[in-house]
Amino acid sequence: MPPPRQNILEIEGLTLSYRARGAVVRAMDGVNLVVGDGEAVGLVGESGSGKSSLARVVLGLVPERVSRIEAGRIVIAGRDVTRLTQAEWEGVRGNPVAIVFQDPLSYLNPVMQIGRQIAESILRHTPDLKVAARVDELLELVRLPPACATAYPHELSGGMRQRALLAIALACRPRLLIADEPTTALDVTTQAEILALLKDLRQRLGMAMLLISHDLGIVASACERIYVMYAGHTVEWGRTQAVFGYPAHPYTIGLLKAAQAARNAQGRFATISGDPPNLAELPTGCPFVPRCPYAMAECSRAMPGPFDAQGDAGHTVRCWRYHETASGIAVARPARDAG
Numbered sequence: 001m002p003p004p005r006q007n008i009l010e011i012e013g014l015t016l017s018y019r020a021r022g023a024v025v026r027a028m029d030g031v032n033l034v035v036g037d038g039e040a041v042g043l044v045g046e047s048g049s050g051k052s053s054l055a056r057v058v059l060g061l062v063p064e065r066v067s068r069i070e071a072g073r074i075v076i077a078g079r080d081v082t083r084l085t086q087a088e089w090e091g092v093r094g095n096p097v098a099i100v101f102q103d104p105l106s107y108l109n110p111v112m113q114i115g116r117q118i119a120e121s122i123l124r125h126t127p128d129l130k131v132a133a134r135v136d137e138l139l140e141l142v143r144l145p146p147a148c149a150t151a152y153p154h155e156l157s158g159g160m161r162q163r164a165l166l167a168i169a170l171a172c173r174p175r176l177l178i179a180d181e182p183t184t185a186l187d188v189t190t191q192a193e194i195l196a197l198l199k200d201l202r203q204r205l206g207m208a209m210l211l212i213s214h215d216l217g218i219v220a221s222a223c224e225r226i227y228v229m230y231a232g233h234t235v236e237w238g239r240t241q242a243v244f245g246y247p248a249h250p251y252t253i254g255l256l257k258a259a260q261a262a263r264n265a266q267g268r269f270a271t272i273s274g275d276p277p278n279l280a281e282l283p284t285g286c287p288f289v290p291r292c293p294y295a296m297a298e299c300s301r302a303m304p305g306p307f308d309a310q311g312d313a314g315h316t317v318r319c320w321r322y323h324e325t326a327s328g329i330a331v332a333r334p335a336r337d338a339g
Ligand code: SF4
Pocket: 249, 250, 251, 286, 287, 288, 289, 292, 293, 294, 295, 296, 299, 304, 318, 319, 320, 321, 322
């Protein structure tokens, strides 16, 4: 039997708030999330659900002036990093955790050659390395030609820029790569190439990945386990096949129906009714109440769960009516199923 997997990332009951114009907004409330060493985990939800805040707080990138961790903790590679100083975060960013963002143009220096930007990242963590050889090695790893070392970001296509950003992130040999909507700004063909590259790199380097996306098909094709986030809460999680094959939370069910290409009897695509929530004015109890077709009076009294969903170990849900939803609703899986 293989040895049990260690966790590279553990988030327990994390509550993060922002202060803006005199109001306090809870971007995350009691969030739990675990990524095992070498594991690929997906995080899905609508825009504004708190996914990107989670990515940033794990790397100490939320602005201290306007944000506060009110409760919970973040443990990376066995070290509690919840209250590190900015100087101490330097020992975490890059290795053991690195990140690639959605828009490489915003994160690459427009007046610096790609090779120098990769070299900067290498020298920051391993100053004694033969830098030029390592830059070449990283370019090859992300399938960019060596000539890209002397190119500027504006001379590369969107897909090549995303590969360059990936090379910078890999320069420090991270144990966990957070990929925050890494394919959103790309055309469909390039999306597929970047996704295939991420899967290949993860397997070759034995690296864990937290893939954040609003695209259920992308996450289903790349991740072993999934977390679904709504209004700053993790509302359902478990193995990909369990969560997408037998969803137990009405929000997950709504997302899956909306992801299907089929139109309803009125010729319209399925949507989740209502608007994404205003985090400054969430209802008491379950935050999905205003949009939930199954809401009942009890739902407004207290936040439900977490409960074990039926049928699959580790499949967990935060809904008072999870028994009924899990057994009563059949939803087709997203187009690209877990591989
Ligand atoms: Fe809907 Fe109630 Fe479940 Fe919330 S707890 S998702 S409102 S049924």
